[in-house]
Amino acid sequence: MLGSREMSDSKPRKVFFSRQLPGVALDRLAAEADVTIWPKADAPTPDELSDVVRGCDAILTLLSDAVDGRVMDAAGPQLKVISNYAVGYNNIDLAAAKQRGIQVGNTPDVLTDATADLAATLMLAASRRVAEAADDVTSGRWQNWEPAGLLGVEPSGKTLGIIGMGRIGKALANRMVGGWKMNLIYTSRRDQTDVNESLSGRRVELDELLRESDFISIHVALCEATRKLIDAEAFAKMKSNVVLVNTARGEIIDQDALLDALDTCKIFTAGLDVTTPEPLPASHPLVQHQRCLILPHIGSATTTARSAMTEIAVDNIIAGIQGKSLRCPVTL
Ligand SMILES: NC(=O)C1=CN([C@@H]2O[C@H](COP(=O)(O)OP(=O)(O)OC[C@H]3O[C@@H](n4cnc5c(N)ncnc54)[C@H](O)[C@@H]3O)[C@@H](O)[C@H]2O)C=CC1
């Protein structure tokens, strides 16, 4: 049923947090609601989540929590808001929430700089083979300064292709065009005149981006249209020696095709903050691959970004349980 849900003023609101959050904003919720925080280190399974949200007015979820209609129904008809502690919301069934009149919120903007910084870090670290080089030192393999040892590629003056020119894509473009004087091409659902004018960017089709880029960084949201967007066919179109970076979602790359592209030296290196699943087992060939640098999804992991995310997530919950519009709503 569409529309706002019944508010009951007679009993305290119940809120479930699927993890403890950094920052102090949680204190503000105490005045409004009884907050239960998932006590275990491992994320709740879908069954556990359905169980613990029973009777809740609001749920705070992480990107690893799959929230579908079943979880929403298990919570009950009083559930008013799902506050996702992330800007990406591919883990939430928005149609099911809309159908039930449940508001969904996310945490945009405040993590843009942190995530763009990490994408830039991955670009530089992957292009200079930093993980491989550090491993040579810690393993004792490094013996001599070699003129042809650990040669990398340089971003300066090269072409950067950004897939998905949203907030984080633009912030990375600013860094790499401003600082490294890279040439910019990008894919986007609409032309971005500000990017074209201030960064001399050019919107292109994905095919052209794949054929022209020396560095490719993925910043598009995950949805059915972007799942496995970078597959074997896409790798085949790329130049050789491409550096590929993904800080968006692991599902956007076909990981078997990526492994093959690395094994056959079709691409130079990859830098990934996201994989599927997360974590990849330590024995996975991509984890073990010398030219694949994988980080544990730390794009937004700065004290500044995570505290600000907590503020927004809590604001979204308070507004939601009061029946008001969310500070950062997600709509279908
Ligand atoms: N590694 C990390 O810790 C973090 C990862 N992320 C990921 O980065 C993504 C981007 O974040 P923002 O830039 O803030 O989001 P945004 O919404 O500003 O940008 C996403 C872009 O994807 C485009 N897009 C969405 N659906 C599309 C489709 N079907 N086809 C083509 N383009 C489509 C949008 O038009 C937009 O330009 C998030 O969705 C999230 O998955 C975000 C923050 C931290």
Ligand SMILES: O=C(O)C(=O)CO
């Ligand atoms: O916000 C997101 O979407 C993340 O992946 C983590 O901050």
